[in-house]
Amino acid sequence: MKTKNNFNISDFKAIVIGVSAGGFEALTKLFSTLPKDFPLPIIVVQHIHKYQSGYLFEHLNKHCALKVKEADEKETIKPGNIYFAPPNYHLLIEEDKTFSLSVDEKVNYSRPSIDVLFKCAAEVYKNQLIGIILTGANDDGAEGMRIIKENGGLTIAQDPRDAEFPVMPQSAIDKVEIGIILTLENLTFHFSGWHRK
Amino acid sequence: MEKTKKEGTEVDIFLEAIFQKYGYDFRNYAKASIKRRIQNLQKKFAIKKISEMIPRMHQDRSFSNSILAEFSITVTEMFRDPEFYRSIRENIVPYLDTYPFIKIWHAGCATGEEAYSLAIILKEENLYHKTTIFATDFNNVALRKARNGIYSLDEIKEFTQSYQKAGGKHSFSDYYHAKYKSAIIDNSLKKNITFANHNLVTDSDFGEMHLILCRNVLIYFNKILRDRVLNLFDSSLIHKGFLAIGSKESLNFSSIEKKFNPVDKKNKIYRKK
Numbered sequence: 001m002k003t004k005n006n007f008n009i010s011d012f013k014a015i016v017i018g019v020s021a022g023g024f025e026a027l028t029k030l031f032s033t034l035p036k037d038f039p040l041p042i043i044v045v046q047h048i049h050k051y052q053s054g055y056l057f058e059h060l061n062k063h064c065a066l067k068v069k070e071a072d073e074k075e076t077i078k079p080g081n082i083y084f085a086p087p088n089y090h091l092l093i094e095e096d097k098t099f100s101l102s103v104d105e106k107v108n109y110s111r112p113s114i115d116v117l118f119k120c121a122a123e124v125y126k127n128q129l130i131g132i133i134l135t136g137a138n139d140d141g142a143e144g145m146r147i148i149k150e151n152g153g154l155t156i157a158q159d160p161r162d163a164e165f166p167v168m169p170q171s172a173i174d175k176v177e178i179g180i181i182l183t184l185e186n187l188t189f190h191f192s193g194w195h196r197k
Numbered sequence: 198m199e200k201t202k203k204e205g206t207e208v209d210i211f212l213e214a215i216f217q218k219y220g221y222d223f224r225n226y227a228k229a230s231i232k233r234r235i236q237n238l239q240k241k242f243a244i245k246k247i248s249e250m251i252p253r254m255h256q257d258r259s260f261s262n263s264i265l266a267e268f269s270i271t272v273t274e275m276f277r278d279p280e281f282y283r284s285i286r287e288n289i290v291p292y293l294d295t296y297p298f299i300k301i302w303h304a305g306c307a308t309g310e311e312a313y314s315l316a317i318i319l320k321e322e323n324l325y326h327k328t329t330i331f332a333t334d335f336n337n338v339a340l341r342k343a344r345n346g347i348y349s350l351d352e353i354k355e356f357t358q359s360y361q362k363a364g365g366k367h368s369f370s371d372y373y374h375a376k377y378k379s380a381i382i383d384n385s386l387k388k389n390i391t392f393a394n395h396n397l398v399t400d401s402d403f404g405e406m407h408l409i410l411c412r413n414v415l416i417y418f419n420k421i422l423r424d425r426v427l428n429l430f431d432s433s434l435i436h437k438g439f440l441a442i443g444s445k446e447s448l449n450f451s452s453i454e455k456k457f458n459p460v461d462k463k464n465k466i467y468r469k470k
């Protein structure tokens with residue numbers, strides 16, 4: 001396992017997270033410990049049924065110091081927010097760091113697709129992007145992680161042994177030489193104490 | 198030059214070339230999506246650089262069809278966002294019913310599923326006989342499919358569920374005939390729908406509409422183009438006419454925002470003041 005475990009949050013401009021089955025618990029754990037002054041915007045694709053999402057926001061907003069919301073089209077991406085891709089739309093990022101939505105074909109049987117967001121984000125944020133793959137039961141996101149890496153970004157995968165559903169982080173690990181592999185607890189520790197160092 | 202910037206200008210040059218050659222104007226489309234479509238084209242035709250697309254366009258006549266097909270994203274479904282149709286039924290139909298005849302413009306209708314969904318609602322509410330639906334798109338291939346009204350039986354199961362969620366009053370199977378692996382939309386639904394080619398960027402307004410639906414089209418436009426198209430809708434609506442846009446789209450920060458009142462904020466139905 002590679003442990004270049006020390007990275008400096010302030011070297012980056014944004015975080016993208018891909019998560020599927022088991023995501024509700026994992027995200028609650030991760031987000032509920034983030035401090036209000038967390039300096040990076042976080043953009044999440046979670047595979048979710050197309051007419052459900054309201055409950056997730058309500059729940060996360062209750063447990064989280066940062067603002068949790070659905071990404072609006074043409075909205076400017078700003079720190080202090082956790083954005084979710086709306087169900088049934090792909091989430092894209094423009095050069096000027098605003099969101100776009102699209103309802104084109106599913107990718108990896110998914111819309112929103114993690115690969116689609118990650119690729120777009122990598123092209124915009126280059127080496128100032130952190131890509132994270134958490135628990136999930138399919139391989140969406142692996143290709144996206146490859147592209148983030150190719151653009152010089154930092155790749156992080158949840159340790160499959162720690163994940164409720166190991167397939168998704170494992171697929172990313174099989175495809176790309178992942179920068180950091182760690183448990184959710186470790187990731188939470190890193191992020192919540194981002195200015196400790 | 199930085200790679201992204203260079204790609205940016207290459208994309209602009211390519212879009213300019215498409216406009217010059219075919220008159221299709223994608224210059225004010227949102228770039229992130231356009232870039233994905235160009236990358237798809239590059240993959241399909243094994244073209245390495247964007248700059249190689251332009252000579253290809255001049256040599257290969259069928260290439261233009263591929264460009265349009267790729268750039269026009271026709272993914273749609275029947276009763277997408279069932280709640281929206283329920284709201285049309287409950288909140289808009291009572292107003293529409295006060296007119297002796299009803300004109301509806303369905304812009305960006307793709308392969309027709311939404312137009313037929315609306316026709317079903319109007320039929321069940323006893324309005325369809327006095328309605329004309331102008332369903333338009335700039336993609337002729339999609340329009341042909343829309344006119345035929347033949348959809349895959351595989352999709353029908355999902356459509357049926359959405360129909361029920363939209364408050365459907367009958368059995369969804371009343372509206373199509375199954376043949377082999379296809380569902381053929383009933384002729385009675387086609388009767389008052391006119392499918393026609395219309396380009397929202399370059400063509401002019403349609404007169405005197407009572408209701409305009411344009412869902413999941415504005416997301417592909419930048420702010421300038423969105424504004425222009427919204428103004429086109431504004432000028433095509435009668436006084437007190439209705440405008441319905443996609444559930445993730447909004448009139449906020451557009452120049453027509455102040456001219457409309459929301460009727461159903463969540464389902465993005467507005468009424469001209």
Ligand SMILES: C[S@@+](CC[C@H](N)C(=O)[O-])C[C@H]1O[C@@H](n2cnc3c(N)ncnc32)[C@H](O)[C@@H]1O
Pocket residue numbers: 103269270271272273274277304305306307308311333334335336339395396397398399411412413414417443
């Ligand atoms: C994603 S589909 C939306 C279909 C349907 N309204 C729905 O929400 O399910 C977008 C449609 O907009 C059409 N479109 C895009 N640009 C257009 C333009 N300039 N003029 C007319 N139609 C356009 C495309 O051809 C495509 O059929």
